Amino acid sequence: AQSVTQLGSHVSVSEGALVLLRCNYSSSVPPYLFWYVQYPNQGLQLLLKYTTGATLVKGINGFEAEFKKSETSFHLTKPSAHMSDAAEYFCAVSYSGGYQKVTFGTGTKLQVIP
Amino acid sequence: EPEVTQTPSHQVTQMGQEVILRCVPISNHLYFYWYRQILGQKVEFLVSFYNNEISEKSEIFDDQFSVERPDGSNFTLKIRSTKLEDSAMYFCASSGGGLAQQDTQYFGPGTRLTVL
Numbered sequence: 001a002q003s004v005t006q007l008g009s010h011v012s013v014s015e016g017a018l019v020l021l022r023c024n025y026s027s028s029v030p031p032y033l034f035w036y037v038q039y040p041n042q043g044l045q046l047l048l049k050y051t052t053g054a055t056l057v058k059g060i061n062g063f064e065a066e067f068k069k070s071e072t073s074f075h076l077t078k079p080s081a082h083m084s085d086a087a088e089y090f091c092a093v094s095y096s097g098g099y100q101k102v103t104f105g106t107g108t109k110l111q112v113i114p
Numbered sequence: 115e116p117e118v119t120q121t122p123s124h125q126v127t128q129m130g131q132e133v134i135l136r137c138v139p140i141s142n143h144l145y146f147y148w149y150r151q152i153l154g155q156k157v158e159f160l161v162s163f164y165n166n167e168i169s170e171k172s173e174i175f176d177d178q179f180s181v182e183r184p185d186g187s188n189f190t191l192k193i194r195s196t197k198l199e200d201s202a203m204y205f206c207a208s209s210g211g212g213l214a215q216q217d218t219q220y221f222g223p224g225t226r227l228t229v230l
Contacts (some may be wrong), residue, residue, distance in 0.1 A: 032217055034218070036221070042223060042224075043205060043221050043222055043223035043224045044157070044205060044221040045221075046218060046220065046221075049217065049218055051217045090156070090157065092157075094219075100162075101147070101159040101162055101170055101172075102147075102149075102159065102207075102219055103159065104156050104157040104158075105156065106155075106156045107156055
């Protein structure tokens with residue numbers, strides 16, 4: 001079975017500070033890993049994904065994440081937070097292939113303080 | 115850019131009533147899904163659908179739920195007799211098509227179902 005653990009249900013950062021949202025996964029086979037963002041009263045938008053190949057993946061809005069197999073982690077970072085980054089972020093895992101169900105973490109709400 | 119659409123955006127119904135939530139997946143996608151998110155909780159998988167049949171379903175997806183692709187463009191989720199605990203945001207997703215899209219599910223904006 002696959003699962004995702006997100007550490008910290010709420011994270012606050014100052015505008016301009018580093019954003020670090022933590023995600024650890026469990027999967028019995030090589031995983032596909034995703035970060036989705038949900039703005040208030042909106043749907044889920046794909047930020048970035050790791051499937052195979054380069055372990056550092058870049059996404060939209062300046063976010064990136066690094067797949068570390070040895071640590072079973074896929075942490076999301078952004079060098080400088082912007083007010084518009086305030087949202088809920090979901091880490092997710094699936095078995096290889098977009099046709100497999102996606103298992104989501106519990107989410108981390110990011111607050112950006114001016 | 116192609117996107118998944120869902121209607122209605124908000125549905126209010128009385129307990130025991132039937133509801134149908136509608137989705138239009140991305141046009142060349144082959145795999146379709148429903149997820150739900152109860153307020154304050156995580157997004158949960160309900161069902162996946164491929165080649166006109168259910169390929170996987172969760173324990174949540176009991177006999178009260180059904181899915182259908184009635185034509186070449188729509189994908190629906192029916193709840194036969196709604197319960198209070200069915201109140202949630204329901205997300206449709208699709209994947210497949212070209213190689214670049216097979217590994218990612220694209221989500222619609224959701225339908226908020228409120229059962230009174």
